[in-house]
Amino acid sequence: MTTKEIKALISLLDDPEIAPQIQSEIQNLGETIIPYLEESWEETLDPQQQQRLEDLIHQLQFEGLQQRLRVWRDSGAQDLLEGMWLLNSYQYPDADLQALNRAIEQLRFEAWTLLRSEMHPADQVQVLNHVIFRNHKFSANTQHFHSPANSMLQRVIETKRGNPLSLCVIYLLVAQRLDLPIFGVNLPNLFVLTYQLADQPLSFYINCYNRGVVLSRADIEHYVGQLGITSQELFYEPCSHLDIVRRAMRNLQVSFEKLQELGKAEEVGQLLAILTDDKPKVDDDEE
Numbered sequence: 010m011t012t013k014e015i016k017a018l019i020s021l022l023d024d025p026e027i028a029p030q031i032q033s034e035i036q037n038l039g040e041t042i043i044p045y046l047e048e049s050w051e052e053t054l055d056p057q058q059q060q061r062l063e064d065l066i067h068q069l070q071f072e073g074l075q076q077r078l079r080v081w082r083d084s085g086a087q088d089l090l091e092g093m094w095l096l097n098s099y100q101y102p103d104a105d106l107q108a109l110n111r112a113i114e115q116l117r118f119e120a121w122t123l124l125r126s127e128m129h130p131a132d133q134v135q136v137l138n139h140v141i142f143r144n145h146k147f148s149a150n151t152q153h154f155h156s157p158a159n160s161m162l163q164r165v166i167e168t169k170r171g172n173p174l175s176l177c178v179i180y181l182l183v184a185q186r187l188d189l190p191i192f193g194v195n196l197p198n199l200f201v202l203t204y205q206l207a208d209q210p211l212s213f214y215i216n217c218y219n220r221g222v223v224l225s226r227a228d229i230e231h232y233v234g235q236l237g238i239t240s241q242e243l244f245y246e247p248c249s250h251l252d253i254v255r256r257a258m259r260n261l262q263v264s265f266e267k268l269q270e271l272g273k274a275e276e277v278g279q280l281l282a283i284l285t286d287d288k289p290k291v292d293d294d295e296e
Contacts, residue, residue, distance in 0.1 A: 015042060019049045022061055035065060040073045070102045071276060078283050082251070086284075090182055092254035093162045096261065099277065104163050112166045113179070116140060117186040124187065130204050130211065131223065133189060138221035141180055145169065149176070149218045157268070160261040173218040174200040174257055180217050181253075191215070192247030195256065196229070197236055203247060255284045 010018070015038075021031045035042055043066055050062040078095050086092060090113065094106045120140045124133060141147050150159050150170035158164040162178065165171035171179070177193060177200050184191035184202075194203050194214065201224070202215040214224040226245060233240050258281040265274035 010038070012045070015045050016049070019045060019062075022065075023055075023058060028061070032061075032065060036069060036072070040069050043069055071099075074098055074102075075280065075283060078280060082284055086249070086251040086254070089178065089185075089250040089253060090162075092250060093178055093257065096254060096257055096280070097161045097163050099261075099280065100157065100161055101163055109162055109166065113182045113186070116145065116179070116183045119144065120183060120187060130206070131213070134204065134215060134221065134223060137180060137183060137189075141183065142220040147171065147176060147179065148220070149173075155264045155267045157261055157264040160257050160264065172260065173216075174253070174260060176217040177202050177215075178253065178257075180215070180221070193250075193253050194245065195248040195252055196232070196244055197238060199232070200253075200256065201229075203245075205247065251284060255281060258284070 018031060018034060022028050022035075024031075035046075046062050046066050046069075050059050050066075053059060053062075074095065081088070081092055081095060090109060091106065094104060094109055097104045097109075120137055123136045123140070128136070147165075147169045150156065150168075150172060153159070153170075154172065158168065159170070159172040159175055162175060165175045165179065181191060181193055181202060189204070190206055191202050191204050194201050199216075199218070202217065203212060204215065205212040212226070214226070214229055216222045216224055229245060230240065233244055258277055262274050262277040262281065265271070265277060
């Protein structure tokens, strides 16, 4: 369709008799029509028409996000940064993946300048802690624990405040780029990291919500015992990137529910359904 034809089609949204049919035709055109809808929004002074346009834009963006999420899932869900960016784009459709990448790369570079090949793993972790928690002052968002912003990587990087999962994701992305054997661990009510060397007994855990404090397996066992639940091996072993993004989505869903934004909670549930499989579900309400 030409620009003139697209604008003419959008103008027909004013007619209530044919508006449903026109909306269907516009949705079939996909996200490429969004700039024209935004331009039309700016040109109209009719609040009802603006609302119709906003709803259409959101629906097109949401459908596009669902499709991109399926592609990420079907490609193996290997790129954690991309997965978190996709979640981020639910609230911030214009979020720049490359800007997120540059922010992580800056942290990686600063840590790389301080690391030495002969360093003990505990000292490597102290370097990461120094860069992330001391130099850049990332910390727990204890005042607004259930804010949706805590699940949005873009906002966490901007504000330097996050929940256990988002802080762990930033730490994990940096560690992966440094080839450190650090992985996510799906604990109930808390997300942590583990440092595990292949074929070696050395392993420990990292609590990013407490500025990277190092924990032993006994500490984790004690924590699980305090929860009064049956211990499972998955509480101690690395989880996948898919697990991490699914958990981030559940956190976001809970955030919207607590804010009584039930429409958004339902949409995030639809996104989560795209990634849901038969793996055991962990209670993520408090992470």
